[in-house]
Amino acid sequence: MESKKTIKTIAVLIAMEAEAEPLVSLLNLAPCPKSHHHAPLPSVVRSGVIDFNNKSGDGEEEEERKCEIVVVTCGNDAVHGVDSVGTVNAALAAYEVLKTHEPDVLVNCGTAGGFKAKGCAIGDVFLVDEVKYHDRRIPIPTFTKYGISAIETWKTPKMREHFRAELKSGVCSTGNSLDATDTDLEMMLQNDASVKEMEAAAVAKVCEMFKVPFVCVKAITDIVDGPHATETEFLENLAMAGRRLQETVPKVLEFMSGKSVDAL
C-alpha cells in the first residue's frame, strides 16, 4: 500500500438496511450522485463529505480532516423483497463501489454471531483481524486453502491500540447460512473464529483484487455456542447492534480520515 497517501474517501459496505440506517442518519448522508453506476444491482448508495474536525472538536489536528464517506448497502432483492444478504451480493456491491468510487479504504461493517468460548457477549463490537470462509469445503489438496480463503484485514496497529478498550480482536468466519450445522461449527473451530457472519470474506477478497485496504467492524447480535436459536436472538438484537455500530463506526471513520496510512 502507498504509505504516504492520506485517506480522503472511505467506502462503508453494510449488507442490511437496518444495520446501516442509524449510521446513515447520524452522518446525514444523501443519495449518491454516482448511484446509477451501480445499476442493475439493488445496492443503495448514500454519500457525503464529513468534516471530522468540526465533529470531533478535539483541536488536535488542524489540517484538512474532510473525508468523503460512501455507504453502500446490498439493497432489497427485487423478487423476494428482503435485504440481499450473503456473499454474492456483498461481493457485487464491493466490486462496483471500488470501481466507481475508488475509495482509499473499504470498511465492511454489520452484525454477527459471537462465540462465548472466545469471550463474546451480545453487544460487543469487533475490529476483525482476519476473515475466513467456513462453508467452502473443497477436499482437493490444491483447492482446500482457496476454499477457506483466509485474508488478514488491514494492519492498523495505532488504530487497534487506540480502540483497545472499545473494540475486541478476533477472526471472523463467513458462510451463506444464518444457522450452523455441526460441520460448519467444526470448520469455524478450525478457523479459530470469534465471530460468524455472512459477507466479510467475500468483501475482503474483492478488496484484495483491487489492492484496497480492508477494515472489518462487526457487532454481536447472538451467541453461536449458546442456548438460543440464532434467528431469535438475531431479530431481538438487530436494532441494538445497529446502534452499537452507530456509536463505534463513526469513531473508526474519524480516526482514519485525513491520516496517512503510516499513521494507522
Place this chain on the structure above:
Amino acid sequence: MESKKTIKTIAVLIAMEAEAEPLVSLLNLAPCPKSHHHAPLPSVVRSGVIDFNNKSGDGEEEEERKCEIVVVTCGNDAVHGVDSVGTVNAALAAYEVLKTHEPDVLVNCGTAGGFKAKGCAIGDVFLVDEVKYHDRRIPIPTFTKYGISAIETWKTPKMREHFRAELKSGVCSTGNSLDATDTDLEMMLQNDASVKEMEAAAVAKVCEMFKVPFVCVKAITDIVDGPHATETEFLENLAMAGRRLQETVPKVLEFMSGKSVDAL
C-alpha cells in the same frame, strides 16, 4: 424479453479453465480486446465471431448466422493459484461480462455432480430447467425463499425439443462446497435436484438483475449419491466432461445464433 430480437452476441461463462479449453480451441477464439474492462478480476476472456452457416453447412437458413461468442472463465486465484470456483467469482465474472459485452443471452456451462436417483450417469449433459441454492439456510420466514433463490432458466421449448435425445432436463442445485453434508443432501432433495455444482444459481441471479436470458448446460463428472468420493470421480472425469461440453455446447450456440427469441 424482446421477442423479435435476434441473437447476435452470446456470453459463455465457465468456472474452470480445464472445462473451457476444449470449447475455446474448437471455436478458435482469441483473447478479447475488451479484456481490460474485467480487471482486476482474474477472469480470462476470449471471443470471436463465428459463422455458424459455414460450420453447420445444413443450408437450412441462408440469412445471417454470424454470432459473437465471448467465453469468460473465472480465472486463476492470484493467491492460491487455482481456478476461482464458487459462487462469488462466478457472479463477479457474470456481472462484468454482462456490463461490458451486453450479450443477448448468457450460457453458464461446466461440470456437475449428478444424482443416480434422478437417472444421472457420468457423461450425461443437462440443459437445466431451474437453479436453486442448497447452502443458504436462513431460517427467518421472510428470508427462507431468498436463501434458496429458485430461478427458472430461459424458456426455450423449441431448443429443448430439438435436443431432447441429447440433453437431459432437471433442476441444478448450487453450493460452495465440492462435498455434501447430510444437511446439504436434504436441501438438495427438497430442491428436487438432478445435478449439483458450485456456480449456476449465482450466475442466474446476476442475469435476472440484467434481464438477460440465462441458459445452463452441465456435464456430469461424478455421482453424488454413489459409492465414490466426489473429489476422486470429479478429477478422473473432468477431462471427459470437458470434451462432452465441447461436443454439445457448440450445437446449443449454433441453434440460438441469429435466431429470434420467438424461434427458441
